[in-house]
Amino acid sequence: MKRIMLTVAYDGTYYHGWQFQNNAKTIEGELNKALSRLLKTEIEVIGASRTDAGVHAMCNAAVFDTEAEIPPEKYAYALNQMLPLEIRIRKSQEVPADFHPRRTDTIKTYEYRIDCEEFADPLKSRYAYFTYVPLNEELMREAAAYLVGTHDFKSFCSINTTATTTVRTIFDIQVIREGVDIIIRITGNGFLYNMVRIIAGTLMDVGRGKYPPQMLERILEKKDRCAAGPTAPPNGLILKELHFPELDEFAK
Amino acid sequence: MKRIMLTVAYDGTYYHGWQFQNNAKTIEGELNKALSRLLKTEIEVIGASRTDAGVHAMCNAAVFDTEAEIPPEKYAYALNQMLPLEIRIRKSQEVPADFHPRRTDTIKTYEYRIDCEEFADPLKSRYAYFTYVPLNEELMREAAAYLVGTHDFKSFCSINTTATTTVRTIFDIQVIREGVDIIIRITGNGFLYNMVRIIAGTLMDVGRGKYPPQMLERILEKKDRCAAGPTAPPNGLILKELHFPELDEFAK
Numbered sequence: 001m002k003r004i005m006l007t008v009a010y011d012g013t014y015y016h017g018w019q020f021q022n023n024a025k026t027i028e029g030e031l032n033k034a035l036s037r038l039l040k041t042e043i044e045v046i047g048a049s050r051t052d053a054g055v056h057a058m059c060n061a062a063v064f065d066t067e068a069e070i071p072p073e074k075y076a077y078a079l080n081q082m083l084p085l086e087i088r089i090r091k092s093q094e095v096p097a098d099f100h101p102r103r104t105d106t107i108k109t110y111e112y113r114i115d116c117e118e119f120a121d122p123l124k125s126r127y128a129y130f131t132y133v134p135l136n137e138e139l140m141r142e143a144a145a146y147l148v149g150t151h152d153f154k155s156f157c158s159i160n161t162t163a164t165t166t167v168r169t170i171f172d173i174q175v176i177r178e179g180v181d182i183i184i185r186i187t188g189n190g191f192l193y194n195m196v197r198i199i200a201g202t203l204m205d206v207g208r209g210k211y212p213p214q215m216l217e218r219i220l221e222k223k224d225r226c227a228a229g230p231t232a233p234p235n236g237l238i239l240k241e242l243h244f245p246e247l248d249e250f251a252k
Numbered sequence: 253m254k255r256i257m258l259t260v261a262y263d264g265t266y267y268h269g270w271q272f273q274n275n276a277k278t279i280e281g282e283l284n285k286a287l288s289r290l291l292k293t294e295i296e297v298i299g300a301s302r303t304d305a306g307v308h309a310m311c312n313a314a315v316f317d318t319e320a321e322i323p324p325e326k327y328a329y330a331l332n333q334m335l336p337l338e339i340r341i342r343k344s345q346e347v348p349a350d351f352h353p354r355r356t357d358t359i360k361t362y363e364y365r366i367d368c369e370e371f372a373d374p375l376k377s378r379y380a381y382f383t384y385v386p387l388n389e390e391l392m393r394e395a396a397a398y399l400v401g402t403h404d405f406k407s408f409c410s411i412n413t414t415a416t417t418t419v420r421t422i423f424d425i426q427v428i429r430e431g432v433d434i435i436i437r438i439t440g441n442g443f444l445y446n447m448v449r450i451i452a453g454t455l456m457d458v459g460r461g462k463y464p465p466q467m468l469e470r471i472l473e474k475k476d477r478c479a480a481g482p483t484a485p486p487n488g489l490i491l492k493e494l495h496f497p498e499l500d501e502f503a504k
Contacts, residue, residue, distance in 0.1 A: 009371075009373060009374050009375065010374055011374040011375055011377075056375055058373075058375065076371065080371055085372070085374065085377060086374045086377075087374060088371045088372055088373065088374050089371065090369075090370070090371055117342075118342070119261075119328065119332055119340045119341065119342055120337070120340055121261060121310075121340065122261050122262055122263040122337065122338045122339060122340050123261065123263055123308055123310065123379060123490070125263075125337060125338075126378070127375060238375070
């Protein structure tokens with residue numbers, strides 16, 4: 001028996017998120033379908049990040065077990081023949097039999113892209129949130145600094161969460177100007193439901209001058225979803241990088 | 253009577269090109285519809301570049317005449333309320349009454365983007381042509397140099413052309429590596445039907461080693477469409493910049 005990990009990129013525009021649903025098109029559902037067809041037995045993958053509907057990924061991860069004799073690196077080629085074009089397997093590799101992509105220390109990097117042109121650029125609209133309201137990136141940067149570190153992020157978590165603890169660690173937040181776009185780049189060891197989108201919505205509130213950067217400290221303290229800004233729309237969000245330190249040794 | 257010029261950006265994926273067609277969705281058709289609704293009289297725009305089906309633009313141009321009292325710069329705002337999201341007016345301005353966007357010296361820049369990853373990136377597939385065959389960009393650069401200048405581009409023109417002359421001037425072609433992508437950036441004073449896509453297809457043939465860069469000289473000499481490479485798919489092509497020297501004085 002081998003455990004295989006797939007590195008998965010997708011355009012989430014028309015998908016109901018990662019997680020399998022009976023009556024909706026999801027990334028996990030498409031992967032299960034393609035793998036079950038390839039291996040002629042029912043396969044259910046375990047995903048690393050259960051991204052929301054409309055969110056994109058450069059490198060989500062999914063694992064499954066199989067006794068098939070296919071060389072691990074060949075799954076990418078075989079599955080790409082079967083999957084819709086919006087989903088591509090970028091890499092397939094063997095991982096330890098006890099590796100679980102959600103029960104391990106993972107370093108995740110998300111990017112939230114904001115199109116700040118005067119009119120929405122139609123060539124960007126699938127992968128960026130458009131706002132014509134000017135944003136002060138300096139203020140956004142100051143606000144972001146309050147979130148770095150280990151905090152209770154209850155205020156930045158959808159009330160629909162099922163998480164047992166709302167404490168998380170953010171290693172780094174950068175607010176980057178790229179041409180006319182602003183990119184919020186967040187790296188951490190796991191994120192709560194809607195957390196990155198609520199952080200993006202809150203930083204945009206600061207950027208618009210709705211409240212000062214220092215308010216972030218108060219918002220964290222309140223531990224109340226209503227204290228933070230709105231949940232920014234999904235299309236601007238991309239899961240950019242996943243790093244599993246547990247696999248570093250194995251890969252050698 | 254005022255002549256107004258619109259600067260138009262669009263995602264051409266699901267459009268049958270620029271030019272009006274009775275039974276198909278086109279950029280020109282959508283502009284005519286929105287303007288006619290706004291001005292409550294039938295308006296037909298004149299476009300600068302009649303891009304093919306599936307081709308994108310950052311800055312195509314269209315002019316129309318009106319006696320309406322709307323300030324020229326306000327058309328962009330009004331039309332963007334009415335147009336589909338894939339089409340955005342980036343700017344509207346008054347131009348001289350005798351300005352015709354196709355009967356003037358225009359400097360046009362097109363970019364053809366090639367996704368050279370091992371597997372097609374789903375976040376790029378709308379705006380880049382994917383090929384897993386490795387391309388030698390040095391050879392492509394050498395080949396491109398033969399096309400710069402004033403030549404008879406008959407070999408690089410679809411046989412469906414209605415052009416009276418196939419002589420055109422290319423000011424510059426750059427082959428740029430941007431991450432894993434290759435971008436072919438072409439600037440000239442007008443292009444024949446499918447010319448940029450045939451140049452892209454031919455340069456890719458060279459990049460793959462199908463024939464050497466020097467062959468470009470022979471292909472030009474032959475004045476025969478069959479001598480050149482295939483017409484590259486439309487999705488990789490973007491009309492990037494238009495410059496009307498005639499308007500430089502007027503704008504001051």
